[in-house]
Amino acid sequence: MNMQRLDRNAIARRVARDIPEGAYVNLGIGLPTLVANYLPADRDIFLQSENGLLGMGPAPDEGNIDWDLINAGKQPVTLLTGGCYFHHGDSFTMMRGGHIDICVMGAFQVSVNGDLANWHTGAPDAIPAVGGAMDLAVGARQVFVMMDLQTKAGECKLVRACTYPLTGLACVSRIYSDVGVFSVGPDGARVIEMVEGHSLDDLRAITGLELEIGSER
Amino acid sequence: MIDKVVSTMEQAVAELHDGAAIMISGFGDAGSPHELIQAVIDHGATDLTIISNNAGSGETGIAALIKAGRIRKVICSFPRMAASHHFDAAYRAGKLELELVPQGNLAARIQAAGSGLGAVFTPTGYGTQLAEGKETRDIDGRMYVLEYPIHADFALVKARAGDRWGNLVYRKAARNFGPIMAMAAKSTIVQVSEVVPLGALDPEAVVTPGVFVKKLVLASSNAQPAAA
Numbered sequence: 452m453n454m455q456r457l458d459r460n461a462i463a464r465r466v467a468r469d470i471p472e473g474a475y476v477n478l479g480i481g482l483p484t485l486v487a488n489y490l491p492a493d494r495d496i497f498l499q500s501e502n503g504l505l506g507m508g509p510a511p512d513e514g515n516i517d518w519d520l521i522n523a524g525k526q527p528v529t530l531l532t533g534g535c536y537f538h539h540g541d542s543f544t545m546m547r548g549g550h551i552d553i554c555v556m557g558a559f560q561v562s563v564n565g566d567l568a569n570w571h572t573g574a575p576d577a578i579p580a581v582g583g584a585m586d587l588a589v590g591a592r593q594v595f596v597m598m599d600l601q602t603k604a605g606e607c608k609l610v611r612a613c614t615y616p617l618t619g620l621a622c623v624s625r626i627y628s629d630v631g632v633f634s635v636g637p638d639g640a641r642v643i644e645m646v647e648g649h650s651l652d653d654l655r656a657i658t659g660l661e662l663e664i665g666s667e668r
Numbered sequence: 669m670i671d672k673v674v675s676t677m678e679q680a681v682a683e684l685h686d687g688a689a690i691m692i693s694g695f696g697d698a699g700s701p702h703e704l705i706q707a708v709i710d711h712g713a714t715d716l717t718i719i720s721n722n723a724g725s726g727e728t729g730i731a732a733l734i735k736a737g738r739i740r741k742v743i744c745s746f747p748r749m750a751a752s753h754h755f756d757a758a759y760r761a762g763k764l765e766l767e768l769v770p771q772g773n774l775a776a777r778i779q780a781a782g783s784g785l786g787a788v789f790t791p792t793g794y795g796t797q798l799a800e801g802k803e804t805r806d807i808d809g810r811m812y813v814l815e816y817p818i819h820a821d822f823a824l825v826k827a828r829a830g831d832r833w834g835n836l837v838y839r840k841a842a843r844n845f846g847p848i849m850a851m852a853a854k855s856t857i858v859q860v861s862e863v864v865p866l867g868a869l870d871p872e873a874v875v876t877p878g879v880f881v882k883k884l885v886l887a888s889s890n891a892q893p894a895a896a
Binding site for chain 2: 500502504518530537539540579588620
């Protein structure tokens with residue numbers, strides 16, 4: 452199948468479209484940080500970073516890098532006017548306590564009921580690292596996953612049941628991918644939106660799932 | 669007159685002992701008390717348990733402690749970093765034990781220790797490998813995992829400024845684990861970039877009240893952490 456696929460920036464742009472004014476948002480390390488580049492300037496959206504920032508701004512100019520002001524991926528960032536700092540207890544109170552409206556994370560696998568696997572490949576020689584992923588999975592009001600629907604080897608990452616070690620159970624509500632947007636949850640996976648040029652049959656073939664078109668929940 | 673300020677790094681870490689559990693502030697290099705860590709290396713204490721978010725990168729800080737072979741166990745959330753080669757090598761060689769803890773549970777367990785709680789029920793990690801074998805409970809229809817406090821003999825913390833009573837303020841995102849670790853350890857030792865007179869810190873803006881601090885020492889370098 453040789454169909455049009457969104458690149459990572461286009462997926463990030465699509466995620467950004469669904470983040471409303473006033474939302475408190477945590478963007479996971481890696482791909483999801485790209486979403487920040489596409490948040491419209493006319494919306495007040497509050498980016499939270501687990502290491503103690505609310506109102507996180509874009510990367511600084513080369514001359515204004517301050518290594519005491521970094522994001523969760525340990526890259527230099529800035530603080531918007533009105534932003535603030537706090538310690539880790541407060542930061543994870545925000546994240547675990549239901550105060551973050553949306554978090555966006557990457558994933559190795561997501562199951563049709565919303566289980567998330569994104570912290571460990573399970574390979575015996577891999578050094579495990581979890582960071583704040585499990586806290587966000589249980590604590591954010593909505594968990595969005597941003598990923599290519601297939602691995603480079605062509606395996607589908609939207610699955611009936613995750614085979615990788617789990618990050619959280621039934622926590623993901625939506626998947627933004629290179630071929631379309633899916634909802635997942637107690638009623639299974641549904642197609643919310645297809646990238647132009649794709650048909651429902653294409654997505655059924657990729658996923659091996661009996662997908663139906665669904666409406667936003 | 670109470671003056672918690674000591675004049676040398678050596679005095680700051682004089683009570684350290686083999687087998688100590690030590691909390692170390694910092695998220696990556698931001699907020700990591702590199703000079704105090706160097707003082708631990710110079711002190712010679714070994715067989716240490718380190719509680720920190722990361723497990724060091726590059727050649728300084730926790731990475732240098734691992735390289736020096738002083739660490740028996742690391743309790744952290746994210747040991748894998750761009751330049752965590754000293755951790756990676758020691759871990760793969762079976763020279764140190766790793767207890768991997770979700771970052772929010774790490775914070776909650778440190779806070780539980782500091783606030784005198786016997787344990788906490790947390791939803792984080794339920795149903796995952798990191799909760800295997802742990803007690804769980806259904807509370808109002810949601811599942812929680814029982815997690816115990818993490819206590820420490822010492823906390824090594826980096827702050828921006830402090831006074832002789834031990835009141836502290838921090839700098840930007842270098843605050844991270846400092847305030848909660850300061851509350852959790854039996855003895856908290858702080859490296860500051862500036863010692864200020866009593867009254868110079870706005871009482872409304874003090875982040876760590878002096879009751880949580882045992883000793884302060886002026887860092888010889890006010891430099892911010894270098895790029896990783």
